[in-house]
Amino acid sequence: MDIQVRVWRQENRSDNGRMVTYDVKDISPDASFLEMLDVLNEKLILDGDDPVAFDHDCREGICGACSMVIDGVAHGPEKATTTCQLHMRHFKNGDVIDVEPWRAAAFPVIKDLVVDRSAFDAIIAAGGYITAPTGAAPEAHATPVPKKDADLAFEAATCIGCGACVAACPNGSAMLFTAAKVAHLGLMPQGQPERDTRVLDMLQAQDDAGFGGCTNMGECTQVCPKGIPLTLIGRLNADYRKAVRKKL
Amino acid sequence: MALTGILLIGFLYLHMIGNLKIFFGAEAFDHYAAWLRTIGTPLLPHEWYLWIQRGVLTVAVVGHIVAATILARRARQARPVKYAHRPKVQGSYAARTMRWGGVIVLLFVIYHILDLTTGTLNPNGVHLEAYKNVSTDFAPGRWYVTLFYTLSIVAVGFHMRHGIWSALRTLGQQSPRGEVIARATALVLSWVLVLGFLVVPFAVLVGLVD
Numbered sequence: 196m197d198i199q200v201r202v203w204r205q206e207n208r209s210d211n212g213r214m215v216t217y218d219v220k221d222i223s224p225d226a227s228f229l230e231m232l233d234v235l236n237e238k239l240i241l242d243g244d245d246p247v248a249f250d251h252d253c254r255e256g257i258c259g260a261c262s263m264v265i266d267g268v269a270h271g272p273e274k275a276t277t278t279c280q281l282h283m284r285h286f287k288n289g290d291v292i293d294v295e296p297w298r299a300a301a302f303p304v305i306k307d308l309v310v311d312r313s314a315f316d317a318i319i320a321a322g323g324y325i326t327a328p329t330g331a332a333p334e335a336h337a338t339p340v341p342k343k344d345a346d347l348a349f350e351a352a353t354c355i356g357c358g359a360c361v362a363a364c365p366n367g368s369a370m371l372f373t374a375a376k377v378a379h380l381g382l383m384p385q386g387q388p389e390r391d392t393r394v395l396d397m398l399q400a401q402d403d404a405g406f407g408g409c410t411n412m413g414e415c416t417q418v419c420p421k422g423i424p425l426t427l428i429g430r431l432n433a434d435y436r437k438a439v440r441k442k443l
Numbered sequence: 444m445a446l447t448g449i450l451l452i453g454f455l456y457l458h459m460i461g462n463l464k465i466f467f468g469a470e471a472f473d474h475y476a477a478w479l480r481t482i483g484t485p486l487l488p489h490e491w492y493l494w495i496q497r498g499v500l501t502v503a504v505v506g507h508i509v510a511a512t513i514l515a516r517r518a519r520q521a522r523p524v525k526y527a528h529r530p531k532v533q534g535s536y537a538a539r540t541m542r543w544g545g546v547i548v549l550l551f552v553i554y555h556i557l558d559l560t561t562g563t564l565n566p567n568g569v570h571l572e573a574y575k576n577v578s579t580d581f582a583p584g585r586w587y588v589t590l591f592y593t594l595s596i597v598a599v600g601f602h603m604r605h606g607i608w609s610a611l612r613t614l615g616q617q618s619p620r621g622e623v624i625a626r627a628t629a630l631v632l633s634w635v636l637v638l639g640f641l642v643v644p645f646a647v648l649v650g651l652v653d
Contacts, residue, residue, distance in 0.1 A: 201527075201528075203527075212524075214527050264526060264528075266528055266530070267526055267528040267529045267530040268530065293527060293528035295526055295527060295528065298522050298524055298525065298526055299521060299522055300520060300521050300522065300523050301521065365518065365532055365534075366514065366517070366518035366521060367518060367521025367522040368518075368521070405520065405521060406521055407514070407517045407518040407520070407521030407522070408513070408514045408517050408518070410444075410514060410538075410541065410609065411538070411605075411608070411609040411612045411613070412532065412534040412538050412539075413533075413534050413538070414532055414533060414534055417533050424619070425612075425622075426616075426617045426618065426619055426621075426622055427617070428612060429611075429612045429615055429616045429617030429621075429622075430615070430617040432612065432613050432614065432615045432617075433614075433615030433617060436614070436615055
């Protein structure tokens with residue numbers, strides 16, 4: 196299939212950037228979106244042009260590296276699918292596809308489609324962990340966890356930190372990401388001692404990084420490749436309320 | 444946003460229920476209007492309660508607007524470079540129109556106070572002649588007032604539909620079942636409020652109240 200892509204090209208952090216149109220010919224419908232970009236880049240290199248920079252790593256939907264807004268939707272038109280798992284068969288021959296980086300003040304563009312997601316690391320560093328001696332995995336029956344809690348914690352833990360929630364949010368908020376991390380640890384017995392400081396510190400780090408505020412629009416969960424549910428934001432709010440009350 | 448919003452919805456419900464007294468006739472409705480000024484007496488002097496309520500509501504409205512402004516400003520700062528290709532937000536119409544819808548509701552509230560509280564813009568505009576003020580206000584010849592009132596109340600309804608749901612989420616609603624209940628609650632409360640408010644001008648329009 197033959198398509199056209201309009202890709203965001205930006206030399207470096209200080210460059211203004213612009214959309215540039217490229218023809219991409221003879222693409223297999225079974226190619227992934229990233230493989231289509233690989234084909235484009237090979238042609239660009241042969242032509243002596245600068246290839247389009249984009250983040251990618253595992254290419255099997257579990258690392259959270261790939262990050263592009265395709266036709267205005269983070270990770271493209273397929274539900275619960277990362278860009279690397281999106282295949283060209285979901286597009287039509289002759290389509291013009293717009294490809295842009297995540298747009299957020301907290302995620303500055305480094306080059307083309309690559310953004311700096313250190314802001315997420317700052318949120319994690321503020322409390323997204325358990326301060327406990329690490330070592331060998333403990334005996335599984337030592338600390339019983341109700342099945343319901345284990346399942347919900349696992350669902351929250353499937354967040355791969357790709358940042359699609361921020362890219363999609365009309366407010367540029369990172370609430371779904373933070374909520375997933377807070378819920379994941381807050382549902383486990385090991386996460387209880389730091390439950391209050393965790394939610395307070397992580398939200399503070401989120402605000403400090405320049406993310407917007409949540410207004411419960413629900414765009415985040417629509418584009419999330421892991422389908423992190425919006426209900427977790429309610430859980431974060433409840434944890435926050437309890438933590439603030441205890442602090443007073 | 445959630446706390447001030449819930450306070451304002453509580454007021455709107457009392458206001459709507461009070462309005463329905465118009466169907467008990469002019470005497471009952473005017474008596475109700477006069478009674479509002481005696482709430483709290485003799486503990487409080489005449490009309491004091493009314494002024495306390497007005498003060499609390501004003502603080503709530505200002506707080507609501509300040510919070511909304513902070514959120515809107517943070518949202519703008521959080522995305523300095525816009526998307527070149529951005530389809531319509533997938534969220535509900537109500538959620539998408541919270542900010543401009545809120546501005547419309549504010550303009551309506553200002554008009555509404557000038558119309559039926561101070562009487563400045565009311566064709567009758569006589570203090571405590573509540574029944575006559577309402578019936579002349581929504582007279583068939585003033586269809587444009589009724590139209591503006593209807594559009595504003597519908598805007599309030601949309602604002603409440605996302606607002607109630609969002610407020611419950613902000614206050615910690617987190618179970619999937621609770622989410623369904625919260626959505627249904629928001630929808631029902633908004634519809635009841637809109638219908639409760641609109642039945643009055645339309646009753647005047649068709650001559651049920653004159």
